[in-house]
Every structure is written in structure tokens, then in C-alpha cells.
Amino acid sequence: xxxxxxxxxxxxxxxxxxxxxxxxxxxxxxxxxxxxxxxxxxxxxxxxxxxxxxxxxxxxxxxxxxxxxxxxxxxxxxxxxxxxxxxxxxxxxxxxxxxxxxxxxxxxxxxxxxxxxxxxxxxxxxxxxxxxxxxxxxxxxxxxxxxxxxxxxxxxxxxxxxxxxxxxxxxxxxxxxxxxxxxxxxxxxxxxxxxxxxxxxxxxxxxxxxxxxxxxxxxxxxxxxxxxxxxxxxxxxxxxxxxxxxxxxxxxxxxx
Amino acid sequence: xxxxxxxxxxxxxxxxxxxxxxxxxxxxxxxxxxxxxxxxxxxxxxxxxxxxxxxxxxxxxxxxxxxxxxxxxxxxxxxxxxxxxxxxxxxxxxxxxxxxxxxxxxxxxxxxxxxxxxxxxxxxxxxxxxxxxxxxxxxxxxxxxxxxxxxxxxxxxxxxxxxxxxxxxxxxxxxxxxxxxxxxxxxxxxxxxxxxxxxxxxxxxxxxxxxxxxxxxxxxxxxxxxxxxxxxxxxxxxxxxxxxxxxxxxxxxxxx
Numbered sequence: 001x002x003x004x005x006x007x008x009x010x011x012x013x014x015x016x017x018x019x020x021x022x023x024x025x026x027x028x029x030x031x032x033x034x035x036x037x038x039x040x041x042x043x044x045x046x047x048x049x050x051x052x053x054x055x056x057x058x059x060x061x062x063x064x065x066x067x068x069x070x071x072x073x074x075x076x077x078x079x080x081x082x083x084x085x086x087x088x089x090x091x092x093x094x095x096x097x098x099x100x101x102x103x104x105x106x107x108x109x110x111x112x113x114x115x116x117x118x119x120x121x122x123x124x125x126x127x128x129x130x131x132x133x134x135x136x137x138x139x140x141x142x143x144x145x146x147x148x149x150x151x152x153x154x155x156x157x158x159x160x161x162x163x164x165x166x167x168x169x170x171x172x173x174x175x176x177x178x179x180x181x182x183x184x185x186x187x188x189x190x191x192x193x194x195x196x197x198x199x200x201x202x203x204x205x206x207x208x209x210x211x212x213x214x215x216x217x218x219x220x221x222x223x224x225x226x227x228x229x230x231x232x233x234x235x236x237x238x239x240x241x242x243x244x245x246x247x248x249x250x251x252x253x254x255x256x
Numbered sequence: 257x258x259x260x261x262x263x264x265x266x267x268x269x270x271x272x273x274x275x276x277x278x279x280x281x282x283x284x285x286x287x288x289x290x291x292x293x294x295x296x297x298x299x300x301x302x303x304x305x306x307x308x309x310x311x312x313x314x315x316x317x318x319x320x321x322x323x324x325x326x327x328x329x330x331x332x333x334x335x336x337x338x339x340x341x342x343x344x345x346x347x348x349x350x351x352x353x354x355x356x357x358x359x360x361x362x363x364x365x366x367x368x369x370x371x372x373x374x375x376x377x378x379x380x381x382x383x384x385x386x387x388x389x390x391x392x393x394x395x396x397x398x399x400x401x402x403x404x405x406x407x408x409x410x411x412x413x414x415x416x417x418x419x420x421x422x423x424x425x426x427x428x429x430x431x432x433x434x435x436x437x438x439x440x441x442x443x444x445x446x447x448x449x450x451x452x453x454x455x456x457x458x459x460x461x462x463x464x465x466x467x468x469x470x471x472x473x474x475x476x477x478x479x480x481x482x483x484x485x486x487x488x489x490x491x492x493x494x495x496x497x498x499x500x501x502x503x504x505x506x507x508x509x510x511x512x
């Protein structure tokens with residue numbers, strides 16, 4: 001048996017407003033982004049195709065740089081494919097880029113890191129224009145404590161306390177991740193948290209963000225963060241931040 | 257008959273995402289912003305009240321600075337009223353400010369000018385995050401012609417050609433308006449048009465914007481703009497820009 005010489009591998013760069021979806025991954029109940037992209041691409045290509053993402057995003061979570069791949073036993077006119085796909089997709093999903101990649105490229109297993117942003121809106125009154133893209137905190141936060149606590153999550157740590165690993169499975173295998181960057185960017189109406197790591201456990205960004213907000217509101221001291229990490233127990237950390245503030249910004253692939 | 261000495265007049269500053277509404281003004285079919293604010297305020301105040309806006313905005317049009325007023329035969333604890341009102345309002349409508357104003361203040365008749373912004377998104381591919389707040393133009397535009405044409409609308413003109421006056425009534429009385437400012441602000445992904453005038457005829461901002469886009473796409477020359485104004489005929493101008501790019505930003509009131 002030889003491999004198909006006409007088999008091609010294509011990578012997609014996908015942006016979506018996750019508000020109206022049950023998340024990236026196909027689910028028995030609810031419409032997922034993966035399902036919509038697969039169905040429209042299969043229609044255009046006139047054969048059922050399977051699209052594999054870099055990882056799932058939960059219901060209500062957004063992406064400005066989700067990556068995915070699919071294989072096809074023929075060569076594609078990528079410019080025409082991209083135009084047809086965007087014409088069929090609903091306006092809250094767009095494919096920005098489609099390109100051929102080596103056969104050994106895999107959107108999930110080839111990824112060496114990801115960037116997520118989380119948006120906090122700090123105001124007494126909700127903003128109708130950012131309500132679907134931010135978590136609004138109306139109480140006054142201690143920003144110095146918030147920033148001090150954030151530094152505790154930078155570096156290589158066992159993030160079991162900050163993940164909901166019963167949903168992930170992989171946390172049990174190796175719950176150590178390396179956070180290269182956790183920047184807190186002050187903006188006119190809130191904060192943007194920029195997370196960069198070699199990988200993230202399930203709900204890790206939302207659990208870290210929720211715990212940092214709990215520090216800002218005085219429910220934890222910044223000094224407790226190392227103890228929370230050491231406990232390896234989700235119940236020791238703070239709440240999960242809601243999904244609508246989270247954006248998958250970029251997936252790193254070496255040599256691509 | 258003497259006037260009620262306990263009658264008070266209150267001004268509201270209202271922001272809304274107009275996506276899910278039939279516009280500001282109460283309509284027989286469809287939910288309006290005016291109706292929602294009136295119903296929630298009436299509930300809190302335990303009496304039916306009528307809220308008068310500075311003017312209507314159409315279905316899908318947004319506001320970051322709509323003004324309105326209502327009268328009440330008693331004094332209000334404005335801080336508590338504002339908190340209760342925002343707690344009852346849906347998250348796409350917020351009242352930013354409530355304050356007492358002189359009895360002769362009228363949100364529509366006391367207004368001496370308004371600022372509208374119109375957002376154009378210039379890109380080949382739609383952006384899922386701005387699709388409800390911009391008009392996307394995918395074709396390449398001649399920006400020099402666009403900007404040159406825009407200058408023709410600054411100053412005092414009879415704007416009959418740029419208004420749908422059958423819906424307004426007032427255009428027939430006096431269709432002259434003074435545009436003090438029509439700035440074209442270049443942004444990373446498009447243009448922001450800033451209109452400031454002593455008043456606007458019905459659909460005037462959307463008709464001017466649509467006509468400018470038609471100039472940018474080569475359907476009109478910039479030099480035709482004075483002829484379009486002189487014709488006093490809506491059919492001579494270009495199309496209307498769609499509602500979702502339009503924002504009512506501010507209503508001017510002297511001495512307030």
C-alpha cells in the first residue's frame with residue numbers, strides 16, 4: 001500500500017464571533033463552528049470533508065486566529081475556494097486564509113503555542129457595544145494586587161488548580177504548562193489580558209482570569225497564588241471568567 | 257389655572273445597540289427603544305410616563321448619545337432611579353445619565369445640533385466583529401474623489417436631494433441645513449465619517465454617505481455634487497447607506 005500521491009493538506013485561518021454557537025467542536029445538541037465550516041466546505045468540494053481545529057473553544061468564546069486543517073485527494077484553486085466558502089458562510093464566521101501545507105501538518109499536534117486575549121470592562125454601567133465581547137466588573141478592583149497576582153502564573157507550573165480537567169483528559173497526563181507571557185494592558189475602559197503559552201489546559205485562561213478578578217476584589221491575596229498552584233485542586237482557585245471575554249488570537253506553528 | 261409647582265423635568269442620556277430594534281420611535285409592529293425605556297421607567301415610577309427623544313433613529317441604527325426627556329409630578333432620587341432602570345433594561349440599552357433640567361427643556365425642540373458618525377469597513381473579507389456596526393465595501397474606492405465630494409456638503413444647503421422627505425414632513429417646510437463639519441477619519445480598516453450640523457433631514461446622513469461611496473466607486477464624479485444639491489430631487493443622488501454603520505453620537509443643547 002502506497003500513500004495517495006494526489007493527497008493534499010490545507011490549512012485554514014478562521015475568525016468567528018462565538019456568540020451564537022455552542023463552541024468550536026461538533027456537539028450532539030447545538031450548532032458548532034466546526035460543523036458550519038465543514039458543511040459549507042463539503043458543499044463546495046462536493047464531498048464530505050473533516051476539518052480538524054487546533055483545539056476547541058467553548059460556547060460564546062470568540063476567535064481572531066483559529067487554525068484548522070483538512071485533507072483532500074486533489075489540488076484546489078485556493079482563491080476560488082476561499083471566495084466560495086466566505087460567500088456561503090454566515091457573516092459571523094470568516095475564513096481569512098487557505099493555504100497548502102506539508103502532509104505532516106496537523107492543526108492540533110503541530111501547534112507549539114497559542115495566544116489568548118481576555119477583555120475586562122471596568123465600569124459601573126454596562127456598555128451595549130462591548131457586552132458580548134467583555135466581562136464587565138462593576139465593583140472597584142485593586143489593580144496593584146491584580147497585577148502582582150498575575151506574575152505568579154508566568155513560567156512553568158502544574159496548572160491543575162486552574163483547569164477543569166475532567167473535561168480534558170490531558171491534564172491528568174501532563175498538567176504542566178509554560179506561560180511565556182501574561183501581560184495586563186490598561187485600556188480606556190478596562191483591561192486586556194494577553195496570555196501566551198506552549199499550551200493551555202481546559203478552561204485555564206478563564207480560571208486564571210476569574211481568580212485574578214477575585215484577587216482584585218479582595219477575595220484572595222496575591223500571596224496566595226503559589227499556594228493555589230501547589231494545591232493541585234480546582235476548588236482552591238477562584239471562579240471561572242465568563243466565555244464572552246475570551247478570544248483565541250493566534251496558534252503558533254514552527255516553520256510555517 | 258396655575259402650573260403644577262411640583263412638576264419636574266428630567267433629561268436622560270441613552271446608549272443603545274440598535275440591531276434588535278425597529279428604531280427609536282414606538283411603532284405598531286416591532287419593539288422600539290422608546291417603548292422599552294418607557295415601559296421600564298413606568299414600572300419603576302409606578303405611573304405611565306411618556307419619554308420624548310431628540311429625534312428618531314431607524315431600525316438597526318445605534319446611539320452613543322441619544323437624549324430624551326420626561327416630566328413627573330414629583331421629585332426623583334436620580335441615583336436610585338438610574339440604578340433601577342439599568343437593572344431592568346436589556347443589556348443592549350443603557351441610560352448613562354439622568355438629571356433634572358428646567359421645565360422649558362424639550363429633547364427635540366431645544367436641540368441646536370447633532371453629531372452622527374458613520375463607519376465604513378473597507379476590506380475584501382467581512383469582519384465578524386464589526387459586521388453589525390459598519391457598512392463593508394469590498395470594492396476598491398477612489399478616496400481622493402470621495403474626500404473631494406464630501407467637501408461639497410459642508411455649509412448651508414438645501415438638502416432635499418439627500419433626504420427622504422415623504423417620511424419627514426419638515427423637509428417641505430425648510431429643507432436647508434448647515435453642515436458645520438464632515439470629517440473623513442482614516443482608520444486601520446476603514447473610514448469614520450463625522451457629521452455635525454444644526455439639524456438633519458430624514459435619512460440625510462445615510463443618503464450623503466451612500467452618495468459618497470458611489471463617488472468612490474466611480475458612479476458619480478465629485479464635480480456632480482453641486483448639481484445633485486441644486487436638483488432638489490432625491491432620485492438624482494446615490495443610494496442610501498445601510499443603517500448598521502450609523503451612530504447618533506451627541507445632541508447639542510445650549511446652556512446645559
